[in-house]
Amino acid sequence: MSSHTSTTQPRKEGTALSRAMRPVNHVVERFIPSSLVFSILLTFIVVILALILTDTAPGDLVVYWGDGLAGPLDFITQMALILLLGHILANTGPVRHGLSFLGSVPRTELAAYAFVFMVAALASLITWGLGLVVGGLLAREVAYQGRDKGLRLHFPMLVAAGFAGFVVWHMGYSASGPLTAATEGSFLADSLDGQAIPISQTVFSSWNMLAALATILVVGFALFLVAPRKGDKISELQIDLRETIDDGQEDVVTPADKLDASRLVTLLVGLLLVTYLVLHFSRGGTLTLDTVNWSFLALIMLLVRNPFELIALTKNAASNVGEILLQFPLYAGILGLMVGSGLVQIFSDAFVSISNPVTFGMLAFLAAGLVNFFVPSGGGQFAVQGPIMLSAGADLGVDPEITIMAVSYGDQWTNMIQPFWAIPLPAIAGLKMRDILGYTTVVLIASGLVFAATLLLVSL
Secondary structure (H helix, E strand, C coil): CCCCEEECCCCCCCCHHHHHHHHHHHHHHHHCCCHHHHHHHHHHHHHHHHHHHCCCCHHHHHHHHHHHCCCCHHHHHHHHHHHHHHHHHHCCHHHHHHHHHHHCCCCCHHHHHHHHHHHHHHHHHHCHHHHHHHHHHHHHHHHHHHHHCCCCCCHHHHHHHHHHHHHHHHHCCCCHHHHHHCCCCCCCCHHHCCCCCCHHHCCCCHHHHHHHHHHHHHHHHHHHHHCCCCCCCCEEECCCCCCCCCCCCCCCCCHHHHHHCCHHHHHHHHHHHHHHHHHHHHCCCCCCHHHHHHHHHHHHHHHCCCHHHHHHHHHHHHHHHHHHHHHHHHHHHHHHHHHHHCHHHHHHHHHHCCCCCCCHHHHHHHHHHHHHHHCCCHHHHHHHHHHHHHHHHHHHCCCHHHHHHHHHHHHHHHHHHCHHHHCHHHHHHCCCHHHHHHHHHHHHHHHHHHHHHHHHHHHC
16 A cells, blocks of 8 residues: 555445446556556567567567667657656646646545546647646645545546546647648658648547547546445545645856846747747648647746746656656567567558448557557557558548548557556656556546547548
8 A cells, every 4th residue: 555545444335337446456456567567568468479470580570679769769859848848837836826726626526536537638638748747736736635625535546537638638739640640741741642631620620629528528427437435445645745846946146047047038938939939830830749849848938937947847857757768769669560570560451451431430440549559659650550541541532531530549549558658647646557547447448439439420
């Protein structure tokens, strides 16, 4: 049992679904390893699958793995920045004050779980890096303030609700697949006959926005059903885990110190970035991963008080995102294995072979969900699976925007049971992925129904 929690003995109350979750939680708590060990085990699982399903020689598999470790370094940098900047933004003074206010909103236990999920989902639609961090911070804030109100809040459930918001990230502002398709000359250009697909046809299409709303409502209801009721066994937050972020303020003695303590420095950079973004979009520029990063860097520069504070926030963020960066090469190696051996093609072809123009979107979504379990990176997955699916969809006469969003849905879907993106949660909330996996499995089922139904309906 974690040192920050205490348990209450269970009685025979609660919904049937919440009682059904108990054995699931027990299994995952005992047998799911850390995300780092998980990525290593997954590497060897892919090797075994490649040896069984393909005729690739063992030596070639080692080479594919080693060559893949570097992966698409530019994309890795973009992903690292978006998570780093999301963490920094979430910990700026104005945003933290906003989270403190939000933490005081829920008045009941069930409202607390639903509220954390809703806010995390909205933050994830803005940018996935912000959504991940906000979900953990808000769960902690709600737990702390809820305890003062006398609420019996199950802390792992709160954190699960925060992570569950991540299930809609690829339907929003930082959607790497649709943004890549909207970028002229991207690696998807050849599969799109050299034509970029504007995000107005993907992320901002009416059917995708309705699907995002439906997902939030359905998942929120599912979390309501599995939330602990009166008398259920819970683990409550017992100490204030809200970290005190070092504001970085130091003694100002020298002229250099005065420059480091000057708000004017960061303010000028923030205004310069805003000017650049305005000019970029006014001249016909598109929304890309880079512009998303620069927009959040602009907000950070405008919100921090001075370089001292920005340096302190950056150090704190780096300590929380470091484990993700360590695992990027490991998953890039898995990607190299799957591409070199042809496993991605085998998985995709298996679904495409049973598709027709109506079912293709749904089956592409399922295929993408399977591949995402091995390659939990939206951009990395699109680099490999995107061209395959776009080509197959074109042969069937499926609109490319449906294929793009089908792969996007699959990518975000199985994140709920893939521990890679939950790495920031332990540092923020003091928990492990296995503490929340039972609840996020329910999110996987509920969201999957919405995604599949959406793709079937839009393909009719």
